[in-house]
Amino acid sequence: SPPHRRLRALRLFDTPHTPKSLLEKAQRQKYRQIKSERKSNRVVEKVEANVNPFTPVNNRVPIGGKRNRTDMIKSVLDDSTDEDDDLPTSKKIALHEINTSRYNEEFYEMCKLGDGEYGSVHKCVHRLDGCIYAIKKSKTPVAGSVYERNAMNEVYAHAVLGKHAHVVRYYSAWAEDDHMYIQNEYCNGGSLAEIVEDNKRTGGQIMESELKQILYQVALGVKYIHSQNLAHLDIKPGNIFIHRNPRLLASPESGVESCEDEEEECEEAVTYKIGDLGHVTSLGNPVVEEGDCRYLPRELLNEDYDLLSKSDIFSLALSIYEAASNQNLPKNGEDWHLIRDGYLPSLPGYSTQFHSLLKSMIHPDPKERPSALALVQHPYLCPQLKKTKAQLRKELNEERFKNQILSRKLIEATQFRVESTPISRPTNLVRPFNLTPASAPTSVETDSRSRRIVGSKMKRSVSLS
Structure with missing residues (x-):
């Protein structure tokens, strides 16, 4: 007889159908x-x-x-x-085809935060969740205009970059009455440009330690943008935003600098973020639109797009230099070309190391400029990176040992003060029994007891390893 498996696979086409087989076939x-x-x-x-x-x-x-x-x-x-x-078909949709009405229905406008080249930014509270957002609205109808590509470019870049500690967060975007609306994170500290303008009027100056933090944190944001194969191409003080955390600013440890890995979730008392992504382009297929000429490197004007990421480094250096010098950067002329040749006037009140780092970031040859990764690992911005884990652990143990010694001294001083304080006794009380001269403690013994420090004869052994 044939095998059992072959009998199962055998199909008899000439056999008559049963009601069950006809029903299964119909189903x-x-x-x-x-x-x-x-x-x-x-x-x-x-x-x-x-x-x-x-x-x-x-x-x-x-x-x-x-x-x-x-x-x-x-x-x-x-x-x-x-x-x-369920995937949608791929077609370029114009803004006028997807107009909707959301702004007045979903948001309450509190005030205007500022004006830009293409739009204005408003501080708004969402009627449903009660949170505050910064909503960017185009000044003129962008649907069908030359600014529509810039508006869509910003939306595309925000959507891809997602959430990062040093990039302004994006929530949503829509078209309304042919205007583009972009709902972003609200930064309560304004922009770096506002601080620079205030210092120009009042004669104030940003400390070098704070400029180091600005440079370090913005470099982290630039590094993240470059890791997504994108270039910002419009880094300037007006596009560096500040968020202040009231809870951390009130704590005594708010001034402690941190150079830990940026991928670890670590809150900062003051956070600097990159915003305005209207000029973002791809490193692989660049479509470059020039930003502010005061911060542009020469190679962009020469249409040399081989090292677009180094253009962001150049713009970042001049942004920090302007914040330190409180001077307006030249838009053209001999001074403009001198900066592109690598000349940067000295900064009184700032270290040579700080000035040298900025000069390396504006090197005439883009290949010689440090990358964003090299900046966040630079020993000037993060000196802890020069030390090994063993050295850092030893320093930590030494500091802990110092704290223990200070705590012991504080406890001993407090205890000595309590023991040496005389206790006032009432004179009208009757003594319950008489002390003989032999059993009563002498004044010398009492004085020696009061001066004795607890644990003074103990031998301590402390290891710093």
């Missing part, structure tokens, strides 16, 4: 028909959406040159499986 046909109808309905009802050029899928460095929009659409479709029938 299979009905299931296939319903499935095909669902697929056809999905194709008809499929919605349309933009393609974000900054996502990791679309922002890969091409092997054979630049990538066009068709290549981006293909990459999105290739990465999706056949089961992802």
Whole structure:
């Protein structure tokens, strides 16, 4: 007889159908028909959406040159499986096609925070969650104008970068009456440009220790942007925002500097963040629009885009220099070219090491400028990185030992003061019994007891390892 498995697989086409087999066949046909109808309905009802050029899928460095929009659409479709029938079709949607009404319905405008080149920023409270946000609104209708690409560029960049401690956080964006609205994190400390302007009027000056923190924290944000294969291209004091944490500012340890790994969640009393991503572009497929000429390196004006990430380093150096010098940077002329040649006037009141670091960041050759990663690991900004773990552990144990000694001295001094304080006794009380001269303590013994320090004859052994 044939094997049992082959008998199971054997199909007899000439045998008559039973009622059960006919019912199963009808159910299979009905299931296939319903499935095909669902697929056809999905194709008809499929919605349309933009393609974000900054996502990791679309922002890969091409092997054979630049990538066009068709290549981006293909990459999105290739990465999706056949089961992802709910994905929208890839089409560029204009702002006027997706207008909605949200601003007055969802937000209450408290005040205007400032004006920029393309829009104004307003401080608003969300009517539902009660939180405060900074909402950027375009000054003129951007739908169909030359500014529409910049507005969409900022939305694309914010959406891809997501949440980072040193990049202004993005929440949502929408088009309303052909204006672009972007809902961002509210930074209660304003911008670095506002502090610089105040110092110019009052003659104030930012301390070097604070400038080191600004440079270090902004470099962390630049490093994160570059890690996403993007370049900011518009770093300046007006785009460096400040958030002050009232809870940490009230604590006594708020002035302690930290150079720990930025990936660890660590709150700062004052945090500096990069904002305004309207000029962000891809490092692999750059579409460059020049920002403020006062902070631009020469290679961008010469349309040399090979090292766009080093352009951000150049702009960051001049932003810090302006904050330290309280002087307006030149927009053109001989002084403008001298800075691009690597000349930077000295800064009175600041260290040579600080000035040398800024000069290295504006080197005429972009290849000679430090990267954002090299900046956050620079010994001037983070001297702890020069020490090994063993050295740091030894210093920590020494400090703990010093604290223990001080605590013991404080306890001993307090106890000695209590014991040496005479106790006043009432004179009208009757003594319950008489002390003989032999049993009564002498004044010498009493004085020696009162001066005895507890634990003075104990031998201590402390290890610093």
